[in-house]
Amino acid sequence: MAIIHLTKDGFDKAVSNGISMVDFWASWCGPCKMLSPVMEDLAGKYEGRALVGKVNVDDEPDLARRFGVMSIPTVVFLKDGKEFDRKVGVMPPAAYTTVLDANL
Amino acid sequence: MYDAAVIGGGPAGLSAAVQLRARGKSVLVVSGDSRDNPLYKTQRIDNYLGFYNVTGGELLERFRAHARQMGVEEKEGRVLNIMPMNGTFYLSIGSELEQVRAVVLATGVARAAKYPGEGEHLGAGVSYCATCDGMLYRGKEVAVVGLAADAPREANWLKEIGCKVTYVSPNPPDGLRPDIPAIKAGKVEVLGGQTVEGLRAGSTTLPCEGVFILRPSVAPAELLPGLELEGNYIRVDRNMAASIPGVFAAGDCTGLPLQVSKAVGEGQVAGHRAAEYLEQLK
Known part of the structure; x- marks a missing residue:
């Protein structure tokens, strides 16, 4: 499963069930570009078990504000639509898989 | 993709870059504003062999011209993160991204401690x-x-x-x-x-x-999570290899004395060993 690009309208429905991992990013952010292949890789590895999504903070300022994103990349983890963890800044892939594996 | 990225455009970094070029490797040197380079500000240097009574600025300019003649590419910017992934390294430089196979850290002396609350x-x-x-x-x-x-x-x-x-x-x-x-x-x-x-x-x-x-540069341990330090300096072995495979370090970031000759010498070793590392990858 490829990464899902989330927008304000579809967001709540998309993350309403199970575990989701959402990457808040923008095109003008080098570290975000670095994280992008990691997220794509994880989207494949966790296919069918977790939703891996991306939110462009430029296009979706309301979502960025709602989640209080103050630095990008920020990766937010949700269970049935509720945030339970987040990672700010670029981290090695294991930082994300640890959170996913502990909650799946 | 470049074979190697050198972080820091001082004597250690440029020496490593020249050595990598001499071994036929493509090199990108990423450095901040040259006004932040401590060598640039040094009024007089008397202990760099062959250059009695030279200003730091002049020496740095000669080093840079040498590196350019050898085909070293330069980019001005602040490296924010380095991430090893599948045998390569991703570097984020401001809003840009570069991918390389080896990294030489020549970031200069470790900066002061963080501010309270930072x-x-x-x-x-x-x-x-x-x-x-x-x-x-x-x-x-x-x-x-x-x-x-x-x-x-x-x-x-x-x-x-x-x-x-x-x-x-x-x-x-x-x-x-x-x-x-x-x-x-x-x-x-x-x-x-x-x-x-x-x-x-x-x-x-x-x-x-x-x-x-x-700040002029991000501290090495923050650039590369997991990089081992010794006090404020990057831990290296005789080959200037740091604790992460494919990562080398040279110059003031590895410890005292904070001198041009030592930086150039370490850069030479780091560049040489980085080139060897690249060859054994193939």
């Missing part, structure tokens, strides 16, 4: 990258703590995109827009609970939601 609020209002996070603070009060020579330029950019900027620095800023208030302070403290609420700069307290701390 670490706790990293990502919660404290940022090291104006181009990354500036847009999230449009219409809001932000403080720029300017320690790098190019910090006024970044503060100007934040102002242009609509942030309400106050500039804080120990020295008078060069090139700051006149409509940005500047405060002279060496000691600052980031204030706030969960998120940033202000900055104490000397005797002034500025209410703000964002604090951009712009």
